[in-house]
Amino acid sequence: MGQRLKILLTGINGQVGWELQRALMPLGEVIPAGREAMDLASPDSIRNAIRKFEPHLIVNPAAYTAVDKAELEPELAKAINAVAPGIMAEEARRLGAAIVHYSTDYVFDGDRSTPYQETDITNPLGVYGKTKLEGEKAIQAVDVPHLILRTSWVYSRMGKNFLLTMLKLARERQELRIVSDQIGAPTWNRAIAEVTAQILAQGIRKLPEFLRDRSGTYHLSAGGVTSWYGFATAIFEADPHRSEQVVTSILPISTADYPTPAPRPLYSLLDNTKLHNTFGLSLPNWQQSLQLAIGRPCNS
Secondary structure, rough: OOOOOOOEOOOOOOOOHHHHHHHHHOOOOEEEEEEOOOOOOOOOHHHHHHHHHHOOOEEEEOOOOOOOOOOOOOHHHHHHHHHHHHHHHHHHHOOOOOOEEEEEHHHHOOOOOOOOOOOOOOOOOOHHHHHHHHHHHHHHHHOOEEEEEEEEEOOOOOOOHHHHHHHHHHOOOOOOEEEEOEEEEEEEEHHHHHHHHHHHHHHHHHHHHHHHHOOOEOOOEEEEEEEEHHHHHHHHHHOOOOOOOOOOOEEOOOHOOOOOOOOOOEOOOOHHHHHHHHHOOOEHHHHHHHHHOOOOOOOO
């Protein structure tokens, strides 16, 4: 490209967006688009922001991610997760730009016991998964260079997520009951951001052309497999401040014992082979990432 790459980044206060700000900086000028600059529930706001900044690349980790609340706010979830990505894709095409968009393991129903490939049939169970799948299809319907990166069980050291919830509860309760029959791969927000940057760095000189040749959906999640119960016990063991924990009993329970407004897939492990075959990249094992995220070296 003749000029420095201009990257419009949404969701800058979210888990993945926060890390992407840092990871994408070496690639070009990162333009952080918070809600004030671009309201994803407003089509006009999205169009106006993209036309103002004229990016070469739109990176969209922003989403309505409150899985249970989405059942009560389906229209807002649809606006942000389904409509907004399609508008971004249309504006990217108009500019001759490209788009990177993040999706979720919740596009699958979990009715299997082998890792999902990108070509497997989708069948989301709740509003969140359904609207995220609609967002994927909206991008695919536009002739624009794109990557749709599906990830799973995202956690970080900021915001609201399973890691921070478990660390908090371990200091407040003696007994915890954790679902043990939902299977997947916890994925660190920093690992997602860093692999995204590594993908883009491979085609940095001619990015739209690079992505056009590789456009499609890719699974991008941590290696390995566990349950929420397994993840929780690993968090407690890795906690560098275990002496502060008061929890003495961790009980595995079934999904049926912990009803939620939105149904969850019981099995949502993603097969990351396509990502590795196309870009030569893969994310670390979830246990290795957890050690890094929680602040303890991997060999301790």
